[in-house]
Amino acid sequence: xxxxxxxxxxxxxxxxxxxxxxxxxxxxxxxxxxxxxxxxxxxxxxxxxxxxxxxxxxxxxxxxxxxxxxxxxxxxxxxxxxxxxxxxxxxxxxxxxxxxxxxxxxxxxxxxxxxxxxxxxxxxxxxxxxxxxxxxxxxxxxxxxxxxxxxxxxxxxxxxxxxxxxxxxxxxxxxxxxxxxxxxxxxxxxxxxxxxxxxxxxxxxxxxxxxxxxxxxxxxxxxxxxxxxxxxxxxxxxxxxxxxxxxxxxxxxxxxxxxxxxxxxxxxxxxxxxxxxxxxxxxxxxxxxxxxxxxxxxxxxxxxxxxxxxxxxxxxxxxxxxxxxxxxxxxxxxxxxxxxxxxxxxxxx
Amino acid sequence: xxxxxxxxxxxxxxxxxxxxxxxxxxxxxxxxxxxxxxxxxxxxxxxxxxxxxxxxxxxxxxxxxxxxxxxxxxxxxxxxxxxxxxxxxxxxxxxxxxxxxxxxxxxxxxxxxxxxxxxxxxxxxxxxxxxxxxxxxxxxxxxxxxxxxxxxxxxxxxxxxxxxxxxxxxxxxxxxxxxxxxxxxxxxxxxxxxxxxxxxxxxxxxxxxxxxxxxxxxxxxxxxxxxxxxxxxxxxxxxxxxxxxxxxxxxxxxxxxxxxxxxxxxxxxxxxxxxxxxxxxxxxxxxxxxxxxxxxxxxxxxxxxxxxxxxxxxxxxxxxxxxxxxxxxxxxxxxxxxxxxxxxxxxxx
Numbered sequence: 001x002x003x004x005x006x007x008x009x010x011x012x013x014x015x016x017x018x019x020x021x022x023x024x025x026x027x028x029x030x031x032x033x034x035x036x037x038x039x040x041x042x043x044x045x046x047x048x049x050x051x052x053x054x055x056x057x058x059x060x061x062x063x064x065x066x067x068x069x070x071x072x073x074x075x076x077x078x079x080x081x082x083x084x085x086x087x088x089x090x091x092x093x094x095x096x097x098x099x100x101x102x103x104x105x106x107x108x109x110x111x112x113x114x115x116x117x118x119x120x121x122x123x124x125x126x127x128x129x130x131x132x133x134x135x136x137x138x139x140x141x142x143x144x145x146x147x148x149x150x151x152x153x154x155x156x157x158x159x160x161x162x163x164x165x166x167x168x169x170x171x172x173x174x175x176x177x178x179x180x181x182x183x184x185x186x187x188x189x190x191x192x193x194x195x196x197x198x199x200x201x202x203x204x205x206x207x208x209x210x211x212x213x214x215x216x217x218x219x220x221x222x223x224x225x226x227x228x229x230x231x232x233x234x235x236x237x238x239x240x241x242x243x244x245x246x247x248x249x250x251x252x253x254x255x256x257x258x259x260x261x262x263x264x265x266x267x268x269x270x271x272x273x274x275x276x277x278x279x280x281x282x283x284x285x286x287x288x289x290x291x292x293x294x295x296x297x298x299x300x301x302x303x304x305x306x307x308x309x310x311x312x313x314x315x316x317x318x319x320x321x322x323x324x325x326x327x328x329x330x331x332x333x334x335x336x337x338x339x340x341x342x343x344x345x346x347x348x349x
Numbered sequence: 350x351x352x353x354x355x356x357x358x359x360x361x362x363x364x365x366x367x368x369x370x371x372x373x374x375x376x377x378x379x380x381x382x383x384x385x386x387x388x389x390x391x392x393x394x395x396x397x398x399x400x401x402x403x404x405x406x407x408x409x410x411x412x413x414x415x416x417x418x419x420x421x422x423x424x425x426x427x428x429x430x431x432x433x434x435x436x437x438x439x440x441x442x443x444x445x446x447x448x449x450x451x452x453x454x455x456x457x458x459x460x461x462x463x464x465x466x467x468x469x470x471x472x473x474x475x476x477x478x479x480x481x482x483x484x485x486x487x488x489x490x491x492x493x494x495x496x497x498x499x500x501x502x503x504x505x506x507x508x509x510x511x512x513x514x515x516x517x518x519x520x521x522x523x524x525x526x527x528x529x530x531x532x533x534x535x536x537x538x539x540x541x542x543x544x545x546x547x548x549x550x551x552x553x554x555x556x557x558x559x560x561x562x563x564x565x566x567x568x569x570x571x572x573x574x575x576x577x578x579x580x581x582x583x584x585x586x587x588x589x590x591x592x593x594x595x596x597x598x599x600x601x602x603x604x605x606x607x608x609x610x611x612x613x614x615x616x617x618x619x620x621x622x623x624x625x626x627x628x629x630x631x632x633x634x635x636x637x638x639x640x641x642x643x644x645x646x647x648x649x650x651x652x653x654x655x656x657x658x659x660x661x662x663x664x665x666x667x668x669x670x671x672x673x674x675x676x677x678x679x680x681x682x683x684x685x686x687x688x689x690x691x692x693x694x695x696x697x698x
Contacts, residue, residue, distance in 0.1 A: 020691070021691065021695045022690055022691020023691075024584075024695065024696075025584065025585070025689070025691035025695060026583070026584030026585025026586075026589045026630070027585055027589065027688045027689040027690050027691050028688045028689065028690050028691075029690055029691050030584075030585075030691075031688070049519050049520075049521065051445070051446060051518075051519040051520060052415060052441075052442040052443075052445040052446055052579075052580065052581070053413045053414055053415030053442050053443055053445070053446045053448070053508075053510075054413065054414045054415070055411055055412070055413050055446060055448075055512065055519075056411065056412050056413075056414055057411045057412075058407055058411075058412060060409045062404055062405065062406045062407075063404070063405050063406075063407060063412070063509075064402045064403065064404050064405075065402055065403045065404075065405055065452060065454060065487060065488055065507075065509060066401060066402030066403070066454065066488050067454035067455070067456045067488055067489065067490050067505070067507055068456065068490045069456040069457070069458050069490055069492045069505060070492075071458060071492045071494050092401075093401040093402050094401075094402055096400070096401040096402070097400060097401060097402045097404055099402070099404075103414060105414060105415065105416035105507045106416070107416045107417065107418040107456075107505045107507075108418070109418050109420060109458070109503055138414060139414055139415050139416055140416065141416050141417045141418055141505075143418045143419075143420045143696075143698075144695070145420050145500060145503075145696065146500075146695075146696070148497075149499070149500040150498065150499065150500070151494060151495075151498040151499070154458055154494075154503070156416070156418060156456045156490075156505035156507075158414075158416055158454045158456075158505075158507030159402075160412075160414060160509070161402075163404065169400075170398050170400040170404075171398075171400060172398065230401075231401065232401070234375070235373075235374065235375030235379075236374070236375025236376055237375075240375045240376065281375070339376045339377045339380070340374070340376040340377065341371055341374075341376050341377050341378055342369070342370065342371020342372075342374035342376050342377075342378050342379075346370045346373065346374060346493065346495075347373075347492075347494065347495070349492075
């Protein structure tokens with residue numbers, strides 16, 4: 001497959017303002033698109049090799065590997081856009097493995113007629129987000145589909161991160177007695193998207209929390225905190241993350257509802273629209289499960305990083321019923337925090 | 350982002366026959382889809398960890414990393430389908446780096462209303478192709494877009510391969526004097542797709558050449574052949590591959606037109622439809638550039654593998670004009686083999 005890295009364009013810049021089918025055809029117009037839009041933004045030695053793939057050196061370490069496609073609507077929203085989301089979402093999945101994010105691929109599916117200016121804005125945002133997260137976009141691909149067969153622009157990114165030798169983080173490492181830490185308030189990303197879609201206006205608009213999360217995670221690892229599990233709280237929100245971990249770990253998780261921070265604008269928007277912030281997607285929030293003995297030290301490390309400044313304890317793990325997530329309310333009553341059937345809000349990522 | 354590997358489904362199998370928006374929502378229906386369709390097909394230890402990404406060990410080696418999205422229409426065609434293409438296309442990009450393909454990610458963009466049976470057939474084909482190519486699908490993602498905003502199914506795969514220590518393969522390694530080897534006849538994939546789309550029928554239908562190419566490439570490396578560059582001949586065909594290499598290497602490539610094998614059915618279909626087989630996409634053909642001193646040995650190795658049984662010399666590299674590709678005709682005349690502006694045939698991969 002032709003990709004960004006193998007193409008070279010000696011011809012002048014295209015005069016077209018929209019994506020044409022020919023931009024995906026493997027010929028001169030595709031080369032122009034790639035050189036003008038992608039290589040210009042992401043220039044790095046691996047891309048410059050112009051080969052079918054990038055050759056990379058993990059330095060003898062194990063690697064983490066993940067992928068996500070991005071179909072969010074609208075493309076641009078308060079606090080972010082598809083470009084920053086496509087970088088941070090994948091970077092964060094690597095961070096949740098305890099890996100230092102290093103390299104990204106990008107696959108673009110463009111609909112015929114997409115303004116090249118729109119594509120350029122998304123790519124520029126990807127470039128900024130990649131620089132901020134310390135990752136290099138090293139290989140890519142473009143396809144063009146017929147008008148009416150897409151929705152302007154879909155992006156897939158895959159990512160590779162490098163692990164420290166001793167790192168062993170995942171749902172199966174969770175133990176009864178672990179403390180549940182949350183890195184900040186919930187619901188900003190989903191409600192930022194929803195507010196735009198529904199035309200809601202607030203005195204101060206709700207901004208997405210979209211941000212890279214590797215710095216606080218690597219801080220925990222470097223400080224020697226015994227991290228058992230990490231999870232970013234994207235589709236399905238805190239409720240989905242906790243249910244997945246409780247199920248995979250065969251343990252019960254109890255959460256203190258009163259401890260969970262939700263900002264006033266997010267709470268207000270959720271009330272107006274009938275959403276529960278515990279199920280709303282975030283793009284810059286995560287949970288960490290650590291032993292009680294390390295919990296205070298972990299919080300101190302997390303609070304050094306702006307993205308997790310307001311980290312706090314919200315619950316604990318116990319033997320209990322395997323796979324169960326219980327919410328303890330302000331008045332002490334308990335209810336099951338279950339998965340929804342679908343989701344409250346589609347196409348938020 | 351939730352992905353295949355982090356989800357667990359204790360609930361009964363879904364009764365739905367089509368993809369719903371809720372299948373992408375991070376809730377119970379998404380878990381059912383993932384367990385029923387994806388984890389069932391691709392079960393392996395990395396997926397079983399049910400984490401945000403897969404942790405992998407390249408054993409101290411350098412890695413190759415590549416990605417492609419697949420938008421081919423029709424989804425099923427003689428000799429292959431989107432599933433086999435999505436595995437082999439990415440596996441082959443890794444092979445063209447001289448890497449042993451090891452791990453794949455898969456990102457699915459599903460249109461609301463896609464029959465689950467169709468998805469299941471594509472996934473089953475991916476599973477068979479992955480097994481045949483010796484790669485494991487270790488992490489993935491699903492998104493659902495609204496009816497009318499997709500075209501049933503798009504798939505992205507990214508891949509990681511592992512390199513032998515001394516391997517250094519790429520357009521910049523090409524030298525004047527190198528011999529150009531081709532692994533077989535041209536044009537099968539593109540004309541198989543086009544014949545279906547145009548409703549052409551032949552006595553024996555043209556089948557795509559879609560196949561994994563790592564075995565002959567690793568054979569060359571294991572035998573100590575000094576491989577300078579490899580390229581699979583996908584979008585834009587032989588013409589695009591040669592132009593990209595000539596440009597990146599700053600050298601001239603001369604090709605003997607009479608030496609290039611094209612089967613009679615492909616030649617006939619090209620004549621009927623006005624296509625030039627040198628520009629038609631292949632999915633199981635590649636070129637290798639090796640020094641003259643290694644050329645015969647390389648051909649002997651390639652001819653041991655069924656997929657490259659009919660390998661032959663078709664040209665050579667010389668100082669000449671940087672970036673130029675020349676075609677020498679049967680009667681000795683020369684013409685420039687240039688890039689097309691777009692392509693003859695969209696959405697072939």
